[in-house]
Amino acid sequence: MSKKLKNLSEDEAARKIKALRQEIEAHNYSYYTLDKPEVTDAEYDRLMRSLVALEEEYPALITPDSPTQRVGARPLDTFGQVRHTLPMLSLANAFSVEEAAKFDERIKKILKLPADYLMEYAAEPKMDGLAVELVYEDGTLTRASTRGDGVSGEDVTENIRTIKSIPQDLRAAGAKRGGAVPPLLEARGEVIMPLSGFKKLNKEREASGEALFANPRNAAAGALRQLDPAVTASRRLDIYFYGVGIVEGVDFKTHMESLQFLRAMGLKFNPYARIIKGLDEVYAYFEEIREKRETLDYELDGTVIKVNDLSLQTRLGQTARSPKWALAYKFAPMQEQTLLLRIDVSVGRTGALTPVAILEPVELAGVTVGRATLHNEDEVLRKDVRPGDTVIIERAGDVIPEVVCVATSPQERAAPFTMPDKCPVCASPVEKTGAIHYCIAGLGCPAQLKKSIEHFCSKKALDITGLGAKAVENFVDKGLLKDVAGIYELTKEKILSLGEGWAELSASNLLASIEASKKPPLASFIFALGIKGVGERTASVLARRFRSIETLMEAELPELLDLSDIGPLIAPGIKEFFSEERNRAVIDKLRAAGLRPLPPPESEGVLKGKTFLFTGALSTISREEAKRLVQSAGGDTASSVSKRLNYLVVGEKPGSKLKKAREMHVTILTEEEFLSMVKKSVAVD
Numbered sequence: 001m002s003k004k005l006k007n008l009s010e011d012e013a014a015r016k017i018k019a020l021r022q023e024i025e026a027h028n029y030s031y032y033t034l035d036k037p038e039v040t041d042a043e044y045d046r047l048m049r050s051l052v053a054l055e056e057e058y059p060a061l062i063t064p065d066s067p068t069q070r071v072g073a074r075p076l077d078t079f080g081q082v083r084h085t086l087p088m089l090s091l092a093n094a095f096s097v098e099e100a101a102k103f104d105e106r107i108k109k110i111l112k113l114p115a116d117y118l119m120e121y122a123a124e125p126k127m128d129g130l131a132v133e134l135v136y137e138d139g140t141l142t143r144a145s146t147r148g149d150g151v152s153g154e155d156v157t158e159n160i161r162t163i164k165s166i167p168q169d170l171r172a173a174g175a176k177r178g179g180a181v182p183p184l185l186e187a188r189g190e191v192i193m194p195l196s197g198f199k200k201l202n203k204e205r206e207a208s209g210e211a212l213f214a215n216p217r218n219a220a221a222g223a224l225r226q227l228d229p230a231v232t233a234s235r236r237l238d239i240y241f242y243g244v245g246i247v248e249g250v251d252f253k254t255h256m257e258s259l260q261f262l263r264a265m266g267l268k269f270n271p272y273a274r275i276i277k278g279l280d281e282v283y284a285y286f287e288e289i290r291e292k293r294e295t296l297d298y299e300l301d302g303t304v305i306k307v308n309d310l311s312l313q314t315r316l317g318q319t320a321r322s323p324k325w326a327l328a329y330k331f332a333p334m335q336e337q338t339l340l341l342r343i344d345v346s347v348g349r350t351g352a353l354t355p356v357a358i359l360e361p362v363e364l365a366g367v368t369v370g371r372a373t374l375h376n377e378d379e380v381l382r383k384d385v386r387p388g389d390t391v392i393i394e395r396a397g398d399v400i401p402e403v404v405c406v407a408t409s410p411q412e413r414a415a416p417f418t419m420p421d422k423c424p425v426c427a428s429p430v431e432k433t434g435a436i437h438y439c440i441a442g443l444g445c446p447a448q449l450k451k452s453i454e455h456f457c458s459k460k461a462l463d464i465t466g467l468g469a470k471a472v473e474n475f476v477d478k479g480l481l482k483d484v485a486g487i488y489e490l491t492k493e494k495i496l497s498l499g500e501g502w503a504e505l506s507a508s509n510l511l512a513s514i515e516a517s518k519k520p521p522l523a524s525f526i527f528a529l530g531i532k533g534v535g536e537r538t539a540s541v542l543a544r545r546f547r548s549i550e551t552l553m554e555a556e557l558p559e560l561l562d563l564s565d566i567g568p569l570i571a572p573g574i575k576e577f578f579s580e581e582r583n584r585a586v587i588d589k590l591r592a593a594g595l596r597p598l599p600p601p602e603s604e605g606v607l608k609g610k611t612f613l614f615t616g617a618l619s620t621i622s623r624e625e626a627k628r629l630v631q632s633a634g635g636d637t638a639s640s641v642s643k644r645l646n647y648l649v650v651g652e653k654p655g656s657k658l659k660k661a662r663e664m665h666v667t668i669l670t671e672e673e674f675l676s677m678v679k680k681s682v683a684v685d
């Protein structure tokens, strides 16, 4: 190929490059903005590769707006300043129904409309990221800046170019709708970091000992303010546009028209934006978005209500800070202040001791919070929180509430926190490994015993229904369960002797579920044992390599270290677990009770070496069943989209994994395709 390219004249190469870029930009638009890809991933790759090859031959023709440059241009020394043509204003806030009503009332008063008039609003989610302005001249992205102080912001053009949903050139989309692009378009929007990316980023930072980002907004701001655009590119940001600055040559009558125009140009707005009428719909919209919020892969902090008619907006005008025609109607804050009553220490399944803040109960985003995690001793000392202090607590999305910092403390403070040197549950000695303190009693500690039994019975382990946290607590406290093997010695009499709501039927159901758990896949059994560091994936790797619990029990360290997914941190833990007399005795008892884990299929299976991930609801089988099918056919399951993943199986209402998988060119399967693939492979076995 490169030989042929060399024969091109510079002019021909330039023409070819231009055509390829336009074609790629058009596909980016269909894919990222319309969510309707028009070519296969392979075809897209082919175009991209041709462009890369051409640009390599003719480096002088590389321009920063080429789709190949999204991986990030050269690092900068410092950010330039950009003055916004029109100031980027802020929004007036409302936190209650009353404040929202006042806004609606005030507007009608200024406009001399009757009090019962149903005002038309454009309603949008208020995204929690950071505001940017993009300037397109004759369709080409020439400048992008942060809001800054509203008058001028920082030049983040090169970083903005790395965001995949931002077109470098509007002509691709403009051409599609058969219209011309305006000579000047200033588009404003919110750059966000999806929650999935945020969690992943913090996990990586934790692993490498870097400071964690407090929330996705800070992480997005951090990513956008990188001097090296390659770092921004690796952080996978996204953007939703919510308005325009100056647009030459186009007249809009309403705000919604301006959003639709942006979309036609390839600049997407939030899919939940729509027109509503009157105050009741303002409330209903707010409730709707508040519910939606839990399901979205990005954070919202409220809704924004804007008078839709632009001529009315002009009549309403603005203050120095914010327009009078718009309102940020916000959710109750996710941060609150409350009194720290004391610090308890809880003991987890692996014996890890976690300091827990016991708080004066406070309402936080609709949930009453009385406890928050303090992670470990170092964290408590670093934040220097002590009983009697007023602390700031935070709940981000579905994350457990945590203590962020001390807000105020009394003149006379309590003594600094220290970790107890004895387990608060069983009084056994405590040992520190890394940042974590552990109770050394293992299953001899009732707290660890209860949590281990719960884990053993959980869905992904032996899937015994009827033995949840409360039931297990009862069985252990009454001395009916001393280890997991005791589950198989339960009789109807023993269960009924507990009282506590147990009756004939529930007892028989529990016994039936226990009986049904006696032939688990080996991987589920290994996972159920609760070996430190052995999650679902590692358990399945071990099952495939050792094929029986007896062989695994005798495995030597080098054999364990040989396995691709088992590192030097986990392998010694596995060895240690199986050399403990107590653990060996429990496994013997389980065998004696009739437990017979099933090894993965003998043959290699058609799915060997293939990794699957599921998203959305499957209609004919449960997700757990689907995972087991994969494993029994010799395949692997993953928990997130990565380069390692071969197939994403998509059920109903798929989540953000689908988009990510497409971006990474992972093969997408429907449930039907998946099932026929598994059946084939099982039949072959």
Ligand code: IVH
Binding pocket: 088, 089, 090, 091, 124, 125, 126, 127, 128, 129, 130, 131, 147, 190, 242, 243, 304, 323, 326, 328
């Ligand atoms: S409109 C003059 N719409 O909220 C009105 N802003 O508190 C300009 N934001 O700086 C803003 N989602 O960063 C608007 N749908 C939305 C928004 C939104 C998030 C942010 C934006 C702005 C801040 C104001």
